[in-house]
Amino acid sequence: MAAWTDISGIRQKIADSSAEEVTASYIDIIGKSKINGFTTLWDEAINVARDIDANSHDGPLAGVPIAIKENISTKGISTTCSSKILQGYVPPYDAHVIERLKEAGAVILGKTNMDEFAMGTSTESSYYGPTLNPWDPSRVPGGSSGGSAAVVAAGEAPVSLGSDTGGSVRCPAAFCGTVGLKPTYGCISRYGLISYANSLEQIGPLATNVADIAAIMEVVAGHDPRDSTSINKENTYIDALAEGVEGMRIGVPEEYLSHGIDEKVEKLVWDSIHTFEDLGASYENVSLPHTRYALAAYYIIAMSEASSNLARFDGTRYGFCAEGDNWHLMASKTRAEGFGAEVKRRILLGTYALSAGYQDKYYLKALKVRTLVKQDFERALANVDVLMGPTMPTPAFRIGEKIGDPLSLYMSDVNTVPINLAGVPSISVPCGFADNMPVGLQITGTHFDEKTIMKAAYNFEQNTEHHKKRPPEVA
């Protein structure tokens, strides 16, 4: 395991030796991996690192290796959303975030495993098989960005990008003991992110520490006219870390600490809030009364958007294609054989929710409940600076434990999905261990106030030791 697992350590190592040596070392570690976190390694990575050495690249991420989730388009590198239906697809263009990373000198190591089309909480629905949690290989790494979190936790990449539609960066960050940020909706361009539920999702970074999250955000965030929901707004990330948290007002939503929460997780969250009190912050109980309806509203909206977004996978232009006498039969067979069970369930439910006679009952109703959920956040955050609670109600569950029962799997997203409905930023930071598995503290703020949640996360990290622990096999 490399001794330099953060960006500043890597930059020092590059100054002492070379970017090539750093990348070669990560490729060597990945070669010995037992967790199935990477799906594809980029064979050009070492050449890119050599070029960075040869040209003395001085970008902010010059020579820093990074892993990219399977649903973010990378020119010349297979991008399949971990689905059979996109087998063989190689994008002819880079996503906006990839263009930015390349300009900054980052070295793309390869692509990471995910739940098929980002529809899941465990990375078990991948066509490539499940990714294992580096802390305990019998457990899931969380999802859907399970590969991106697991490779960072296992020291196979210092930083990675995932995407978060209903918790898909924060959940695996919590389960694998890494930091993960879901930025404000519109903060990072989605150009080149293969859409699942486009009104909810954002690309987000994962790392072993908050400063590295800030370093990645400085590079990938910002306006891009190719994504019409990208918002032109100045924001600071690295500078946000300089301040303390004296006087910060924390709201603790009672709904996030109610039914279904593991007692040890609850205790760790309160311990964390008391740590903030010691640092000069104060807390009060708040209520997000529509939380109990957020999950149903979220799934109706996500499935409806998915049924439309995934219509493009018809065997005509890319990926897997079945035989059929006419287009309808060809497409229906391609989609029946190319999509996995959960993706098909969600497309069918979304199609049903949007179909004649049911649209008002399901889709329109869900959009109205979304308004109420959003208003809950506006009301609560008018009186406090941040909201804190557990990212996930339990530590990582066992592989196979929930995959057969979709509803029980959906329930584990109860604390993460309301945040995507509201579009606010949220970060998960390690806050301790329950039964030897990592637990995440979720810190949520107002639109485009990444500064305050990152400041809180950084101060917490600097005053605790949780993020320094490594999984047993890589320690």
Added chain:
Amino acid sequence: MITKEEVEHVGWLARIDISDDESYAYAQKLNSVLDYFGQLDEVDTEDVPPTYHVADIVNVFREDKVQDSMPQEEVLANTEHKHDGNFKAPRII
């Protein structure tokens, strides 16, 4: 309650081929999720407007300017089904 026949109809709308056996299993799993969705009926949304997206923006326009597009061969590179610079698909009707 979604019936086996409705599952088959939705399968047709979504262009997902569903066998006779599968439609029973789908109806069961889909119904348990739809039951759960039904709890939204409890919420009073009488005067509540829908939120389609949360970004504080309306009607994003760009200048109508001709720009370079991706070369045709790159666009067609991911399929074997092509003809004279077009995608080739089985007949539709």
